[in-house]
Ligand SMILES: Nc1ncnc2c1ncn2[C@@H]1O[C@H](COP(=O)(O)OP(=O)(O)OP(=O)(O)O)[C@@H](O)[C@H]1O
Ligand code: SF4
């Protein structure tokens with residue numbers, strides 16, 4: 001067990017998903033209390049998160065690149081912004097890949113390409129071996145074959161004029177269609193899966209708390225029985241007191257339905273809790289990747305070290321700290337060589353001249369650094 005590892009236990013008032021546990025990699029601030037209930041927090045020992053022992057990749061991302069054409073002013077020249085560059089990732093079925101990085105590093109752009117909302121400029125995304133995009137910018141998978149996405153903000157994700165019954169039935173009307181007679185039963189099943197009562201069916205989004213709304217968003221994402229969920233900061237907009245409940249719900253659903261997750265977050269604590277594997281992104285590129293507990297416990301890349309240093313929840317424990325200087329550079333004008341060099345205390349001449357490629361470290365990890 002890594003030092004500082006602990007489990008928070010909470011007992012929420014009733015419901016099939018009542019008991020809440022949040023395993024932390026370190027002694028950070030308690031992640032919350034139950035919705036509407038008092039926290040009953042005790043510490044206990046739990047083994048560290050282990051990489052899942054699973055079969056072939058459910059998601060494969062190959063050499064993915066996304067550029068946007070932007071203008072700096074109304075009459076300014078068009079310029080190319082590289083949001084995602086040369087990303088290769090895979091996620092075994094039934095496991096979770098966490099993706100972290102500062103704001104603007106390209107996480108959502110990657111998530112949107114995986115879920116079919118954006119077409120790649122180059123490269124491809126495969127789910128169970130099938131291409132998500134047809135090469136001409138169109139999505140080539142049905143809803144149940146592709147990924148569903150859970151966004152950060154449960155307020156803007158739900159149409160405020162629709163009752164929950166319609167919000168959850170709507171995705172069932174798209175191919176593969178669920179017969180009308182079976183829809184009501186499926187809606188009830190979905191509500192049960194996310195821990196909401198049947199009586200929620202006739203209510204509107206404004207009648208729910210933020211956490212309950214996010215449960216409805218998750219139920220909607222599950223409606224078409226996808227195998228892959230892309231969670232783009234699913235708890236960032238929620239009160240700290242309910243974040244752990246949603247994270248635990250996602251964990252329970254993964255176990256119950258055999259789901260695979262691409263889980264994006266800012267907080268290393270929550271991403272570490274959720275993930276088997278962890279990828280660290282900087283200016284559109286993956287700079288480090290490996291089992292989550294190794295990346296967080298013994299980071300190789302100075303940027304990962306810096307993220308951990310700046311996180312209160314996961315103190316860097318092995319080898320020193322790196323303070324992040326300044327802001328992430330503009331992707332319109334990235335540094336030559338290693339894109340992290342303008343903020344890296346270890347940078348030398350070669351870092352300005354040559355871009356470091358992701359190469360194996362130990363048997364389980366990858367990192368892109370000339371000096372580590
Ligand atoms: N539609 C777009 N047009 C132009 N630039 C875009 C567009 N979408 C994203 N970008 C740019 O691409 C880069 C990556 O953005 P992205 O939203 O993927 O980052 P992120 O890691 O999700 O950030 P955050 O943590 O703030 O959500 C940013 O520089 C952003 O300004
Ligand atoms: S390649 Fe150089 S600049 Fe980049 S992270 Fe490594 S030491 Fe720092």
Ligand SMILES: [Mg+2]
Nearest residue numbers: 107108109232
């Ligand atoms: Mg984002």
